[in-house]
Amino acid sequence: MGDLNGDNRHLTSSPVSTTSGNLSSEDVDNFLPTSLASEELKLALNKEATDDELLKAINRCKNLVLESDQCSVERKWLVRHLIELRLRLQECKEAMDDPQHPRNKSSGVSKRTVRGHHLTLQPLLRSTTSRYCDHCTGAIWCVVQAWYECDDCSYCCHHKCIASIIRECAHVVASERGNYELEICPEIGLSSQKYLCAECKIPMPINREWSEARKCDYTGLYFCSACHWGSSAVVPARVIHNWDLTPQPVSQASLQQLRVTSRRPLINLEQLNPKLFSLVH
Ligand SMILES: [Zn+2]
Ligand SMILES: [Zn+2]
Ligand SMILES: [Zn+2]
Structure with a gap:
């Protein structure tokens, strides 16, 4: 099983449909347009900027957005910069009410x-x-x-x-559990879960044609879209019983558990499924 255990290629994590911050910083060019090089200083996003400086930069940036051509590289850069400035300002405000905030140099916790x-x-x-x-x-x-x-x-x-944070550390869960789930997709059914997400316990909206519930192939449990991002991973039980290495949809918790254990020698294939050796080279 050495090859399989050491192989992370099938453990993929897909981007999420985010509920906030839909525009990621990679959606736009990372490079500062040369036409804005002289403006950058006035809009500087430095760690020490005060609330006042940030507010000024936000106003300056808003005006520049309005002056820029639609769909231009300048506008894209400015819009992203505006979002970053606003987030920085928000962090400044949050830090004032939270002594442990890392922005507070003297008391922040790393x-x-x-x-x-x-x-x-x-x-x-x-x-x-x-x-x-x-x-x-x-x-x-x-x-x-x-x-x-x-x-x-x-x-x-x-x-x-x-x-x-709700999810336990995958490293701790995997160590306590000691071995993989060896039954293929041990589903108990959504009603047994009381129509709640297996992780965060929010009620899952169900209607006849469509359900928000997402099944994790590793645990057989149903999750909401915040706890199951549609990522896929090779499921050990399917490999052991059927030599099926097709990645299956799994919850983020399962994905992280399978990742932290991917290099541990947990499966004694000869003992669990001796017949496999006569069937698979
Ligand atoms: Zn968050
Ligand atoms: Zn952890
Ligand atoms: Zn959930």
């Missing part, structure tokens, strides 16, 4: 432990990959928003979402 996650504050950088908060599913604007990543399972979230 390491947090929540539900088994060892969360480390990430540097404010323009990222080349889109990131989404594992809690609220909103885009993480890495250049302005304080955000954390778990050292053990890569769970990431906004600072503002830390207090509401």
Whole structure:
């Protein structure tokens, strides 16, 4: 099983339909248009900017947006900059009410432990990959928003979402459980789940033709779209019983558990399904 366990190619995570921050920072060009180079200083997004400076920059940026040509590179850059300035201002305000906010240099906290996650504050950088908060599913604007990543399972979230984290660290869950779910999609049915998401427990809207509930092929449980992003992974039970390596839709919790265990020698295939060896080379 060495090859399979070491292979992460089938563990994919798809972008989410976000409920907030639909425009990710990668949707527009990262480069500052040369025509705006002289403006950049006035609109500077520096870490030390005060509320007043940010408000001024926001107004200046709004005017420039209105003056710019529709669909131009300048407008795209300015709109993104405007969003970043507003998010920065929002963070400034949130930091005033929250002593642990990382913006507060003297009291801000860079390491947090929540539900088994060892969360480390990430540097404010323009990222080349889109990131989404594992809690609220909103885009993480890495250049302005304080955000954390778990050292053990890569769970990431906004600072503002830390207090509401529901999902246990995949590393802890996998270690406590000790082995994979070995039954193929052990479904108990949506009614047995009382029509609630298996993770966050929100009621799932059900109507006859359409259901928001998403089934996780690994656990057999149903999840809401915030806890199941339509990501797919190779499911161990399907490999053991059917040598089926087709990636299946799984919840984010399952995806993270399968990821942290992908290099652990958990499956004794010879013992679990000896017949497989005569059928598969
Ligand atoms: Zn969030
Ligand atoms: Zn974690
Ligand atoms: Zn949910």
